Amino acid sequence: MSVFIIRRLLQSIVVIWVMSLLVFGGVYLIGDPIDMLINPEADQEDIEAAIRALGLDKPIHEQYWYFLANALKGDLGKSFIFSEPALQLILARAPATMELAIVASLMSIMLGIPLGMWAGLKPDSIAGKSIMTGSILGFSLPSFWVGILFIMLFAVMLGVLPAGGRGPTTEFLGLQVSFLSAKGLSHILLPAVNLALFKLSLVIRLSRAGTQEVIHQDYIKFARAKGLSERRIILVHVLKNILIPVVTVIGLEFGSVIAFAVVTETVFAWPGMGKLIIESIDQLDRPVIVAYLMIIVFMFIVINLLVDILYSILDPRVRLQDIRA
C-alpha cells in the first residue's frame, strides 16, 4: 500500500510538472495581457514600465523558471487585475464551487443508483423505460440551456426559486456554506440540479448496465437458492457489485463536475471558481488562469488516488500493488 502511494506520488509530480509547461505555454499563446490592462491612451513609456513591472519583458523560458521557482514556494503569482495572490483569490472562491459540486454529486448518486437499479431490474416496465429515456435527455441537453430554462420556469414564471447568486451563507466548520439555511438551500437547488443532470444520467446508465449484468450471475441465483429475501439480494449482493464501476466513475467525474461548474456558475451567477476563471480568461489575467488550471490538475490527481484506494476497499480482488498507476 505505502509503496503504491509513494510511486503514485512520484508520478504525480511528473504529471504536475508537464502540466505546468503546457499551461504556461498555452496561456502565453492566447494573447497579450498588456492590451487589456493598460489604458489605451497611455504612452509608450508607461506601457513599457507596466510590462517590466509584470515581468513580461523577459523571454518566456525565464518567465517560466521564475514561475516554477515561486510555485515551489507555494506562490502561483499575483493577479494582474486584483493585485492579490492568485492562489488566495481562487481558494477564497473554492468553497462555493466545492459545495455546489458535492451537492450535485450527492444528488446524482442518491437518485441515480436507485433509479438505475430500478431500470435494470424492470427493463420492460413503463418506469424503467421512462428512466432510460430521461437519462438520454439528461445526457444530450446542453447544460447552459437547461440552466436558462430552469431560471425561466422556476424563477421567472413560477417565481418560487431565486434566479441566481448564492444567497445568505452560514458558517460550518470554518467555511461559509449555503445548505444549512432554507434560504441558502433555495439558492443552491437550481444550480445543483443543473450541474447534477449530466452525472445523474451517467450514474443511471452505469447502475442499470451493472444491475443487468449482475442479476444474471450464478451467485445471484445461488443467493436465491439460499432462501435470501429479494431485498437482501438487491441491497447487498447486487448493490455491492455495481458500486465498483459507479464509484470509479463518480470519483473520476468529481473533477470534471468542478470543471463543468464553470458553465453552471456563469448561468446562475454562482460566486465560485468557475465564474472567476471565466472572468480571468476574459481579461487575460494569466496568473489566475495558470493557478486555476494547476489547482484542477492537482485535484484530479488527488481524486484519482482516492478512487484507487476506495476501489481496493470495495473490490477485495483488487490489491493496490496491482493497479498500474
Added chain:
Amino acid sequence: MAVEDLKTHFFTKLGVVKAVNGVSFSVDKGEVVGLVGESGSGKSVTGFSIMGLVDPPGRVVSGRILFKGEDLVQAGERRMRSLRGRRIAMIFQDPMMTLNPVLRIDTQMMEAVKAHADVSTQSARERAREALVRVGIPSPDERLKAYPHQFSGGMRQRVAIATALLHKPDLIVADEPTTALDVTIQGQILYEVQKLCRETGMSLIWITHDLSVVAGLADRICVMYAGVIVETGATSDVLDRSMHPYTKGLIESVPSRNRRGQPLAQIPGMTPSLLNLPPGCSFHPRCPRADEVCLAEPAIAEPAGTGHSVRCFYPHLEQG
C-alpha cells in the same frame, strides 16, 4: 419428493422452447437419483423448476412437484423462499461463479443461516464454521474471513456444499457440481457428498452429463433426452441392461480400454432444437432402430416388476 408430468417452457420471441416436456420421477428419503442427459436435455431446468428458480421468460406450465405432500408449483414465492436453503438446497455447476466475489465467505454463509433461523451473529458464525468443518475445509476460522477469489475451485465448491448443508435440508439438487473440477477433486467431492448423504439421510438429485459420475453414486438413474425421461431404473439395471437406444448410445460412447484401437462409438446427429422437436419420439431421427412407428408418441413401458421403465417402441430387451 415426486415430480409428476412437469412441463417447463420458455416463451421466447422465436417460439416456445419446451425445455422440460412431461417429466416424472420420484426420489425417496435418503435416495440418490442421477439425472443424466446431454446439454440442452432439460436436466438443469428440471432442477431449477424444483427450486422454483426458473428465470423468465421460462415458467412451469403444468405438472406437480410434490415435496412432502405439498405441491411446490402451486406454492407462493413466500413459501418457496422459506423452503429454499432450508428444506431444499441447491449446488451449482461452476464454483467460480456461485459465490459473490465481493462478499466474504462468512457474510455469505451467515446470511444463509439468518435467512431461516432467528439466531445471533455469534451462533450464525459458529454454524457456518461447523459446516465448513463438515465438508473438510482446514482452518475454518481463517477461511471464513477470506474472499472467494482466495479459494481454489474445489474449495469453493466445498464452501457451496457447506452452505447448502447449513440447515440440514431434506433434499439437495446438485447441478453438475463436479463438472468444472479436476478429476481428483471431483473424486474427493463425490466421496464427501456420498458420505454426507449417508450421515444425514438427505435425498439427492445429481444432475450430470457424465454417466461415470453417477455410476458409483446414484441409487437410481433417470436418462433425459429433449425434455423427457427416456429411461429410468436402478443404476445397475440402466447401465448393464439399458433398454433405450439413446442410453445404449451414451454408454457405448464412453471410452473404454476394451475397445482400444477402435473408433469411439458415437450417436449420429445432434440434439434436436427444443424450439422445433421432431414429432413422436424425439430421438427417432438419430435412432438406429427407428421406423415410421416412432412418429407416434411412445408410451412408457415397464417390464413387469423391475422398476426399470423405458419410453421406446423398440427397446433393447434381449439381454434383459
